[in-house]
Amino acid sequence: MITLHLSSKGLEINSGFITFPVSIDILKRSLGDRFRSEKMKYNTIFTWDDLGILGHSENGELIDSLTLELEPDAYDFSPKEKFSGTFYFNNEEITAYYKTHKSECVKLFEGDDCGALVQDNMSAWFDVNEGVISAIELSVYKPYERAAGIPVDKYIIKPLEEEEITFVDFGFKLSVIEDLMYNKNVLQPKFDLYEFAKWYKTREIDIDKEGYGPIAEVVQYFKALPIPKRLASEITEIYQDGGNDIYMNLSPFSGGGEDDWDIECADDAKQFPNFKKATLCYAKDRAYDEFIAMDIDAEWL
Numbered sequence: 001m002i003t004l005h006l007s008s009k010g011l012e013i014n015s016g017f018i019t020f021p022v023s024i025d026i027l028k029r030s031l032g033d034r035f036r037s038e039k040m041k042y043n044t045i046f047t048w049d050d051l052g053i054l055g056h057s058e059n060g061e062l063i064d065s066l067t068l069e070l071e072p073d074a075y076d077f078s079p080k081e082k083f084s085g086t087f088y089f090n091n092e093e094i095t096a097y098y099k100t101h102k103s104e105c106v107k108l109f110e111g112d113d114c115g116a117l118v119q120d121n122m123s124a125w126f127d128v129n130e131g132v133i134s135a136i137e138l139s140v141y142k143p144y145e146r147a148a149g150i151p152v153d154k155y156i157i158k159p160l161e162e163e164e165i166t167f168v169d170f171g172f173k174l175s176v177i178e179d180l181m182y183n184k185n186v187l188q189p190k191f192d193l194y195e196f197a198k199w200y201k202t203r204e205i206d207i208d209k210e211g212y213g214p215i216a217e218v219v220q221y222f223k224a225l226p227i228p229k230r231l232a233s234e235i236t237e238i239y240q241d242g243g244n245d246i247y248m249n250l251s252p253f254s255g256g257g258e259d260d261w262d263i264e265c266a267d268d269a270k271q272f273p274n275f276k277k278a279t280l281c282y283a284k285d286r287a288y289d290e291f292i293a294m295d296i297d298a299e300w301l
Contacts, residue, residue, distance in 0.1 A: 001085055003086050011122055011138065023063075024055075024061065031048050031053060040077075046063065050079075051085065071134035089117050113128070114127060122140065154195075168268055169265055169267065170222075211252040237275065266294060
C-alpha cells in the first residue's frame with residue numbers, strides 16, 4: 001500500500017521524503033522497481049501499473065512530476081490499475097480536503113478550472129472531468145505569470161516581405177506550424193489562445209464554452225498565417241499527437257478533432273527538401289500512402 005503525505009515538511013512517500021526532480025533510483029525505494037518506461041518524442045514516461053502511478057521525465061533519468069491516476073486513460077503508457085493508495089494533505093485525505101477547500105486552490109494557468117493545493121514549493125493539481133477527480137499531478141509549484149500588457153498589433157497578420165509557402169492542405173500546415181512555432185521557436189509570435197482571446201476585440205471569445213470544438217477566429221488565424229519559404233528547410237519531420245500545442249490552441253478541451261485536422265493529401269511535402277518522417281494520427285489513408293510513395297518514413301501513432 002502506497003501512502004503519500006504533502007505537508008510543510010515536504011512530500012513524503014512511504015516514510016521517505018522526495019523533491020523534484022528525483023532520480024529513478026531514489027524513487028524506486030518508495031515505489032518499487034516494478035515499472036515500465038516508454039520513450040516519447042519529448043519526454044519519457046515511467047509507469048507503475050500495479051500502483052496506478054505515472055512518472056514524467058524530460059531527460060529520461062530524473063522524474064520531474066508524478067501523476068496518480070484515479071481514473072486511468074486508455075493510452076499505451078496508462079497504468080493498468082487505478083491509484084488505490086492513500087494521500088494526505090496536512091493530515092487530511094487530499095480529495096476530501098480539495099472538495100471542501102476548492103475555492104482556496106491556486107490556479108496554475110489561465111483557464112485552469114480545477115486548481116491546485118500548494119504547499120511551499122510543491123503543487124498537487126487536480127484533473128476533474130464532470131465533477132469526478134480523474135488524476136492528481138504532483139510537481140514543483142511554478143506561479144503562473146503573464147505579461148501585463150499585450151501589444152495591440154501582436155496578432156495582426158502582416159504581409160511578408162519575402163516569398164512564402166503556399167499550402168494546399170490545412171492539416172499539413174498545422175503540423176508544420178507545430179514544429180516551427182512550438183518546437184523550434186522560429187515562427188513568431190508564439191500563439192497563445194488565452195492571450196489571443198484577451199486581445200481579440202471584435203467579440204468576446206468564451207473559451208470555457210467554445211473550447212470543445214474549433215474556435216472559428218483561431219482557425220482563420222492559422223489559415224491566414226504566412227510561413228516564410230526560407231523556413232522550409234527546418235522541417236525534417238512532423239509528429240501529430242492530440243496533445244500538440246497547435247491542437248490545444250485550436251480546441252483546448254477536445255484534444256483535437258480528427259475530422260478537423262486530418263491531412264487529406266501529401267502534396268505539400270514536396271516543398272520541404274529535408275522532410276523525411278511523418279508520425280500521424282490525424283490523416284487520411286490516402287495521405288499516408290502518398291507519404292510512403294514519396295519515400296517518407298510514415299507511421300501511425
